[in-house]
Structures are given as C-alpha cells and as structure tokens.
Amino acid sequence: MDTHLISRSRLLFVAILLSFFASLSVAETPDDPWEGYNRAMFNFNSSVDSALLKPIAKGYDKIVPNPVQKGVSNFFSNLGEISNLTNNLLQGKPDGVATSFFRFVINSTAGWGGLFDVATELGLVEKEEDFGQTLGYWGVGAGPYVILPFLGSSTVRDTGGLAVDYANYDPVEILALGNKEELGLTVLEIIDLRASFLSAESLIFGDRYTFIRDVYLQTRDRAIRDGKDKASKKNETSDDSRWGEETDSWGDIDEELNTI
Template identity: 50%
Template sequence: MKVLPFTSRIVLAGLVAVAGTGTVAAQEEYEDYAIEPIEADPWEPVNRAVFSFNDTVDRYTLKPIAKAYDWAVPEPVSKSISNVFNNLGEPRNLVNDTLQGKFHAAGIDTARFLLNSTVGVLGVFDVATKMGLQRNDEDFGQTLGAWGVPSGPYVVLPLLGPSTVRDGGSRIPESYAAYWYTEQVDHVPTRNTAIGTDLVDTRASLLSREELIRGDRYRFVRNAFLQNREFQVKDGEVEDQF
C-alpha cells in the first residue's frame, strides 16, 4: 500500500497524515480516531496552543492562496509541477532506502530519478510510474525509527506542524539534503520561488482532504499523524490500535 509522504512543509503535515491514514484503515472509522485518548501526547496543552496558531496562519494566509492557485492553474500544469518537486525528492528517498538496507527500493528510486530527469524532461512527466516503478516515500525520521530509535512524545512545531521528538530532530540533517539548501541553490529569489511554489502546490492538492476531519480537529490530526508515521516506519506491518 502507498501512503502520502510525511513532509516538513509549513502547516501541511496534519492534512498529509489524515490523507495517509486512509490507506491504513477505512475512512468511516476516522471519527472514532478523533475521540480515542493517546498516551503519547504528554504536552497536549502546549501542543494545542501551537496547533491553534498554525491553523490560524493556514486559514488566513496559505489556504486562500492555495484556493486561488487551484482555481487559476489547470490540472495538467499543477500535476507537472508536483512531478518536478517529487523528482527533486528522489535522492532523499534513495539515501534513506540505502540507510535502511532497502536496496531493491533504492534501485527503483535511482531508476525513477534517472528516467524522470531525462525522458521525463527534468521531472515534468512521471514516466517512471507509467513504466511500473512506484515511488517510495522515505525520510530520515523513518530511518531512525527503522534503527530502533523511539519516536518520543508527540509535539506540534510552530509553522512546521505535527511531529515527534525523533522526527523533529531528523529535520536538521535532512535540511542539508533538500533541493533548497543554500549551497545547492544560492540564488535567493530562485530558491524562495521554488519553496513557495512547492508549498502552495502541495497545499492546493490537500484542499479536498479537509472534509475527512471529524470531531475534535486537534485530536483527529494527532491520531491520524501518529498512526500514519507508525505505518510508514514499519512499512505497513502494524496492529490496529483503535
């Protein structure tokens, strides 16, 4: 089964988690997830405050821009933009697959990157998927989890969204491998344009997912995020906790 990637993009992680959880359990069970207590959230009062801040930022800034983008940009163009940024993320998948000993997946990621960067015109067209090479979504947080590092408590990071102590710390080394890292793209306007476009395009793709949220928005996103992360770290070999 495929899940949407865990991402450090601003205020998007919660919605990505909600979307990803749909691959783990039936969507009609989501409402139950929203009311189940989670022991992994000892900092809930602080997390709720940060969640509220992030939600407000999203509601009054990013979401309106994403709606305008979704209205103005034709779907084929938006799909091509998403393909380009997915292709830029393939080296990250390759590195983390290798660190986890997933050499077959690493080979697929390598083939995907080479095919989409050449035949796919710098990733504009996802020819690799059409050839049966399915995209993997791996990050350093999953690698640490595969190495046995516990996730630690759930934490909501300002602007960055849902995370855990382990995953939050993994963002630091991952930032050096990102396409927008200063030494790779030293032209500031170009780098900022790429980051902004990636952000808005990803947010626009998640607009339809919000209707899945039920009940207490904070608990729903938290439970969905934690379940999705466990599913990703364990490659789907998890027991239903709910």
C-alpha cells in the first residue's frame, strides 16, 4: 500500500482527534465548561427531535382534542406526586409533604384516577420536587451544565438526581402493568410532554443553544430556592414568613422551557 497515503490518513486522523478535544475545551461560561461536547450533543438531539419526536408530537397535538391532552397531562402529573411527596419529605418540608399527599389522594379518587386536577381547584397547588432539587436544597453544587443524549439539558448534580428518581420513583411502574402496557404509557408520556412545548418554541430567540441553557439553569436555581430571591434565601428566619419577589428577566418563558 502507498506509504504516502497511509501517512496522510494518519495525519487526518490525528487532526480529527485534535479538533474533537479542542472543541471540548471551549468554555464561554463557568457553568458550561463542556460547551464543545454539549453543542455537538445538542445538535444530535435536535436532529433526532426534528426527524422523529416533533412530527409525532405535532400529529398528536393536531388530532387529540385539548381536553383529552389536558387529562393525559393531569394523569402523569398525578403519578408524579409520589416523587414530590418523597422529596418534600427529604427536604424537611411538612407543608409540601401534606400537599403532595392530599393532591394524590384527591385527584386519584375525585379526579377519576388523576384525569382531572380537582386538588388545584381546591387550592392545593402542586409543589413539584425531584432528587436533584433535594441535593441542591442541602447544598450540593450544580456542577457543570451537560446535555444528555435524548434527554436534553441537565447538570452533573441533576443527572445523579435523575438516576435516583428513575430508579425509585418511576411513576409508570406504580401502576404494576405488563411490559407492553408500561412501554405504551411511557411513550404516551414522552409524546404528551413534547407536545406541551410546541407553542413555547416561538419564544426562543438568538442562539438556540445558549437560550435553552440559560433558561434551564435559571429555572433550576429558582426551583431549588422555591421561588425566593437569593437575598431572602440567605437571610430567611425559621418562621419562613418572608418570600422574595421574582425579578427574573425571563418572566414566564423559563416556566415553559424548563425541561427542554
């Protein structure tokens, strides 16, 4: 074989490796030291979404009536109360524990298995928590921002929390269904969740990657602080009677994009 050709192939391979590792060293913000990898994974996820998940979600949104979609969302949200209850307990929040418990009981009974959110109408607003928030509540730092394959935005802390949540509080497993039924419900949950973000995409401006990253990090930080500003969180007293005002410039955008 031509040794010159082999030499050129080796040089090309080395150049590709150098370019790859150089991309990993890009760090435009302290929270995102792995931006090179993250952008590559972000583009991969976007390609998969555009080719598969988004078209299915659009079809679901077009065919399924809004009241039915709302019922599906309520159903999965009600199953999520198990995780909310557990993590409120781990964070030492008795109000959150009581709220999550009674929401689950009320919506599972009067709400026809969770299809109707009767508890919210009664004034019991969901206190959503997960294990990543529990870790943050007890002082564990977020760590670097990272894009997970297929799952999207996360941090090192939230990735660990996600693994614990999945292992211990998988809501679909609570129903004790067969493998096929469980898979079908999981697929429905993913499609319903993706459909819920279709309208939010019009709110994205500028660099899509940066926008989603910043919204995610701000939303997670505010969720851990239960909506309090940093000053009030730092100086709060044991009676927990003072609540900070939200001054987040993103407004309602981060509420709709927090899981993209």
